[in-house]
Amino acid sequence: MxxxxxxxxxxxxxxxxxxxxxxxxxxxxxxxxxxxxxxxTEIKNEMIALSSSALDSITSAITTAGEKITGATFETETPKPIYKWQDEQGQWHFSDVPNKNGKSEVVKLNPADINVVVAEDTAILSGSAKSAVKPFPQRAPEVYNSESINKLFEDAEKAKKRIEQRSKEVESFSGF
Incomplete structure (x- = not known):
């Protein structure tokens, strides 16, 4: 044999x-x-094009998944600052514009401290809700947990780095 x-x-x-x-x-x-x-050379160029398109599709899919999870769009520009101030009655106010009548402080938010909760009935904000107390349905807390969202983005970064690494490996094989 x-x-x-x-x-x-x-x-x-x-x-x-x-x-x-x-x-x-x-x-x-x-x-x-x-x-x-x-x-x-043709095979190498095709592999680079495929890995680039795969990276684009992965980035798009992760952004879409993040938007579905949080209900918000992710912007690449710097977020607007949030201002807080206290009125004469001691009530705190938060806004995206500073107080016209007094001093405002810029609030720094830690993304790990933010939990997104879906509002079941927003009519309560205008005072026309059917009942003032309406319990929220139980949702999977890990879906809206900032840790799971951060994990999602970490996984996306790992996938991006892996694709870039494989693209470099494909480029290095051009020495045939």
């Missing part, structure tokens, strides 16, 4: 080498180094 394997491998190697010498009807050899180089 061992000798048969050596024989089979030898025959295959000889068959490949012969393709460099046997000519097609047009006089060109069946196989040439320039042909191998061109084909490997």
């Amino acid at each position: 061992k000798y048969f394997t050596y024989l089979a491998v030898s025959v295959m190697i000889i068959a490949v080498i012969v393709l460099f010498y046997i000519k097609k009807p047009n006089g060109q050899p069946w196989l040439s180094t320039s042909h191998i180089y061109n084909e490997s």
